[in-house]
Structures are given as structure tokens and as C-alpha cells.
Amino acid sequence: MTTDRPVALVTGASSGIGKETALALVAAGFDVVGTGRDTSRVTPLGGVTFLDLDVVSETSVTAVVQEVSERFGRIDVLVNNAGVGSMGAAEETSLAQAQGMFDTNVFGVMRMVNEVLPHMRAQRRGRIINISSVLGFLPQPYMAAYAASKHAIEGYTESLDHEIRDHGVRALIVEPAYTRTGFETNSAKPDTPLHAYAKQRQTVDRVMAEAVRDGDAPAVVAKAIVAAVTDPKPKPRYTAGPLAGRARVLRRLAPAQVFDKQIRKMNKLAG
Ligand SMILES: NC(=O)c1ccc[n+]([C@@H]2O[C@H](COP(=O)([O-])OP(=O)(O)OC[C@H]3O[C@@H](n4cnc5c(N)ncnc54)[C@H](OP(=O)(O)O)[C@@H]3O)[C@@H](O)[C@H]2O)c1
Numbered sequence: 001m002t003t004d005r006p007v008a009l010v011t012g013a014s015s016g017i018g019k020e021t022a023l024a025l026v027a028a029g030f031d032v033v034g035t036g037r038d039t040s041r042v043t044p045l046g047g048v049t050f051l052d053l054d055v056v057s058e059t060s061v062t063a064v065v066q067e068v069s070e071r072f073g074r075i076d077v078l079v080n081n082a083g084v085g086s087m088g089a090a091e092e093t094s095l096a097q098a099q100g101m102f103d104t105n106v107f108g109v110m111r112m113v114n115e116v117l118p119h120m121r122a123q124r125r126g127r128i129i130n131i132s133s134v135l136g137f138l139p140q141p142y143m144a145a146y147a148a149s150k151h152a153i154e155g156y157t158e159s160l161d162h163e164i165r166d167h168g169v170r171a172l173i174v175e176p177a178y179t180r181t182g183f184e185t186n187s188a189k190p191d192t193p194l195h196a197y198a199k200q201r202q203t204v205d206r207v208m209a210e211a212v213r214d215g216d217a218p219a220v221v222a223k224a225i226v227a228a229v230t231d232p233k234p235k236p237r238y239t240a241g242p243l244a245g246r247a248r249v250l251r252r253l254a255p256a257q258v259f260d261k262q263i264r265k266m267n268k269l270a271g
Helices: 016-027 058-072 095-105 107-123 144-167 195-213 218-230 242-253 256-266
Strands: 007-010 031-036 048-052 077-080 126-131 169-176 237-240
Touching: 007 016, 007 058, 016 031, 016 048, 016 077, 016 218, 031 058, 048 058, 058 107, 077 107, 077 218, 095 107, 095 144, 107 126, 107 144, 107 169, 126 144, 126 218, 144 169, 169 218, 169 242, 218 237, 237 242, 242 256
Parallel strands: 007 031, 007 077, 031 048, 077 126, 126 169, 169 237
Antiparallel strands: none
């Protein structure tokens, strides 16, 4: 089967932001392929073809991109949305745990990009949207490993964008703030908890849980993703929702000491 409609591949479309994005792209006129690690458990979404994909597996990534290309004859958009959180102090997170998280959040994105780019370059057309976070440009105590993974995505995406632009392909960043999904529940807890950090970790966990509960609806992020996908003159980065927009301005304009104090205050850290 080939199609005249543009085709979008959305990773991690089984829940949260990815699910809303898949639906929003269908509404915007795309043929959408959504993925999850076990899509037999996913409730069908109108207009979305679901395929199993684990972004940590090279074999799985190759098979899915091949299948989309064969079934639809084109891949116009890749939304790298699949991601996992990781809570706890930096010292409480083993290297193995941090590597596992990077394998999904960073190397998973790189695997997908390397696999779709030959198709997009051959078409001389394509757009890659990498889902970062406000933690791609802000520090977040007790989420250092996760913040590092999103900072990595920002540097990777901006650099990649310069390389592929000459081939008709763009790579863009979308930065959500706290969003009401299962993200926090699905986040890994520290695998080497230490008494020294326990009390403050619980406080930050509480702050995060409240922020996510009061956060944006996933549809707010989906709207920013559709804007990045469809903008005739794309911007390198799109913040999603008012809080993410304010955080970006604060990071750019606030004096370092004021910014530092604000991060400590928000996380109920002394001083
Ligand atoms: N929620 C927030 O506050 C927030 C804020 C900023 C950025 N983000 C980012 O937004 C993205 C989506 O998160 P969400 O909030 O929608 O959380 P979510 O509901 O937990 O969704 C995560 C998605 O990633 C998929 N996934 C996880 N590991 C995977 C793997 N190894 N291979 C393939 N898919 C995998 C999950 O699918 P299966 O489990 O079905 O495989 C699920 O569909 C993430 O990149 C996250 O870092 C979230």
C-alpha cells in the first residue's frame, strides 16, 4: 500500500503526549503510525496504525522503519517522543541505571534518526521532531540524570539540524513543561537510595507530583508538535504551553544568581 497523504511515525504513542500527538496528526491530515513496546495492550485509535517498537533495540528500530517504508511508501515526519523519567539524587543513581535511561532517551532517538534519514534524504523532504523538556535547558535537582539526557537531546538536535538542512530535512526540538501524563508514575526510582538524600528527595518528589498534577494537558504539547511539523518556516525549538515559554525567557534573561535562587526556592532547598 502507498499513500498520497503525508506519513508520520510517532514513537511512544501508547499513552500521554505521544497518544495525543498521534490523534492531532490524524486530524491534521497525516497517515499516522504510532508505536509502543506491546501494542496488543493498546486501545485502538481512529486513523492510527500501531506497530511494536522498542527504541533500545537496533533490530526493532530497523524492522519498524522498514515496515513503514514498505507499507506506506514514504516517511515524512518522525516524532521521537518515547522517553522515560528517572528520579532521585545523582549519587543515588547507579551508572547502569543512568545508562539504561540514556539508552531510551538519547540513543533511542539516535537509532531512530539514523534509520529514517536515508529515506528522508532520498525523498529530499522530511521533518524530525525530538521531544525534549524544559529540563533540556534548566537544571532539576533530584532529576540530574534525566535532565542530562534532555540536555543531550538539545545539543544533538540543534547540531543535526545544520547537517541535514541541505538535504531538505529539518530536525526540531519541542520543550514541554510539566504535563498531566503517567510520566512521573512511570519514572524509575533511584536504585541506590542513600539516607543522606532521603528527606530532600521526598520533598522534591512531592513538588514534582504536584507540578505534574497541575500541569498542562497532553493536548497542549500535541498542538506545539503539530505546529513544529507543519510550520512553513520552522523554528529550531518550540516551547509547549505558557510555563515552558516563561521558563525559556527566565533562563535567557534572569541574572545567574536570581535564577539559581529561584531553582532552590521551587524545590524547597535551603539557602
Ligand atoms: N509528562 C511530562 O511532564 C513531560 C515533560 C517534559 C517532557 N516530557 C517528555 O515527553 C515524552 C512523553 O512522555 P509522557 O509524559 O507522555 O509519558 P508516558 O505517558 O510515560 O509515555 C512514555 C511513552 O514512551 C514509550 N516508551 C518508553 N520506553 C520505550 C522504549 N524503550 N521503546 C519505545 N517506547 C518506549 C511508552 O510506551 P510503552 O510503555 O507502551 O512502550 C509511552 O508511550 C517523553 O520523552 C518525556 O521525557 C514529559
